[in-house]
Amino acid sequence: MRKLKLDELNRLSVGEFKDSKKIPVIVILENIRSLSNVGAMFRTADAFKVEAIHLVGITARPPHREIQKTALGATESVDWTHYETIDESIQVIKNKGYQVWSIEQTEDSTSIDKIEHLEASGVGMVVGHEVDGVEQTTIEKSDHCIEIPQFGTKHSLNVGVCGGIVMYELLKKFG
Numbered sequence: 192m193r194k195l196k197l198d199e200l201n202r203l204s205v206g207e208f209k210d211s212k213k214i215p216v217i218v219i220l221e222n223i224r225s226l227s228n229v230g231a232m233f234r235t236a237d238a239f240k241v242e243a244i245h246l247v248g249i250t251a252r253p254p255h256r257e258i259q260k261t262a263l264g265a266t267e268s269v270d271w272t273h274y275e276t277i278d279e280s281i282q283v284i285k286n287k288g289y290q291v292w293s294i295e296q297t298e299d300s301t302s303i304d305k306i307e308h309l310e311a312s313g314v315g316m317v318v319g320h321e322v323d324g325v326e327q328t329t330i331e332k333s334d335h336c337i338e339i340p341q342f343g344t345k346h347s348l349n350v351g352v353c354g355g356i357v358m359y360e361l362l363k364k365f366g
Contacts, residue, residue, distance in 0.1 A: 205264075205267050205268045208237070208240070208268045209268065209270075211240065212240075213240045213241060213242040213243075214239065214240055214241055214242065214361060214362055214365040214366050215242060215289065215312060215313030215314065215365055216239075216241040216242055216313065216314050216315075216316055216358065216361045216365065217241070217242050217243045217244070217245055217283075217284060217287075217289065217313075217314070217315045217316070218232060218236055218241055218243075218244045218245070218316050218318065218354065218358065219244075219245040219247060219277070219280050219281075219284070219291075219315050219316060219317045219318065220232060220244065220245065220246050220247060220250045220318055221247045221248060221250070221277055221317055221318065221319050221320065221325060221326065221329060222247065222248040222249045222250060222319065222320045222323075222326075223246075223249075223250045223251075223318065223319075223320065223321065223350060224249060224250075224320065224321060225321060225350070226251050226255060226257035226258050226261075227257065227258075227260070227261050227351070228321065228349070228350045228351045229246070229250060229251055229258050229261075229262075230257070230258040230259065230260060230261030230262035230263075230265075230266075231261045231262075231350075231351030231354075231355075232244065232318070232350075232351060232354050233253075233258070233261075233262040233265040233266050233269050233271075234261060234262050234263055234265045235351070235354060235355045235358055236265065236269045236358065237265035237268050237269050239358045239359060239361075239362045239366075240362075240366075241269070241358060241361075242270070242313075243269065243270040243271060243272065244269055244270070244271040244272075245271070245272055245273075245274055245280040245283070245284075245315070246271060246272070246273045246274070247273075247274050247275075247276070247277050247279075247280050248274075248275070248276070248277070250273075252271075252273050253266035253271070254266065261351075277317075277326065277328075277329050277332075278332075280315070281315065281329075281332055283315075284315030287313060288312055288313065289311065289312065289313035289314055289315050290309075290311040290313070290314055290315070290334035290335065291314075291315045291317060291329075291332060291333045291334050291335075292306075292309075292311075292314050292315070292316055292317065292333060292334060292335045292336070292337050293317040293319070293325040293329055293330050293333040293335075293336045293337070294316065294317065294318055294319070294325065294336070294337050294338075294339070294353055294354070294357055295317075295319065295324050295325040295330055295336045295337075295338070296324075296336075296338050296346075296347075297330060297336040297338070299336065300335075300336040300337060300338035301335055301336065301337055301338065302337075302338055302339075302340055303337055303338065303339050303340070303356065303357065303360050304340075306337060306360055306361075306364060307363075307364055309335055311334075313365075314361060314365075316337075316354075316357055316358070316361065317329055317333065318350055318353065318354045318357075319350075321349075321350050324347070337357060339353060339356055339357070
């Protein structure tokens with residue numbers, strides 16, 4: 192077995208990426224404070240060809256050196272918009288006919304292994320603050336809450352890891 196060289200991976204150029212069909216997913220980063228997490232979400236969004244990213248509230252915006260360290264150029268390929276409030280972002284999502292799915296542990300959350308049964312033409316996927324999670328008011332405006340089962344001592348996953356897992360599952364659903 193031999194590791195592939197970069198030129199053997201047949202990756203898209205930024206222009207080809209911009210022109211390519213995306214999965215109908217908009218990642219909504221609600222008050223993410225870590226620039227590394229923001230960059231990781233851009234890089235993962237590029238990998239799974241999501242439609243766009245919404246940066247909401249205190250979430251940092253490109254260009255920023257600390258975001259770029261983990262994004263590795265994905266801020267150039269993935270479309271993004273900043274919104275002061277989650278309501279502005281949700282309105283854009285709803286106007287597209289998409290549902291809002293928050294990634295949060297709630298009384299009625301759906302396990303990620305069951306999302307193939309949820310009907311939606313597209314999804315605005317909300318990822319919340321590293322400590323406080325998705326705001327309760329956002330949960331109340333969500334069509335569904337998605338939960339990733341966990342079996343250890345910790346009650347949550349890193350934002351970037353969590354977002355990556357859900358984006359991959361959405362790629363399987365919509366890809």
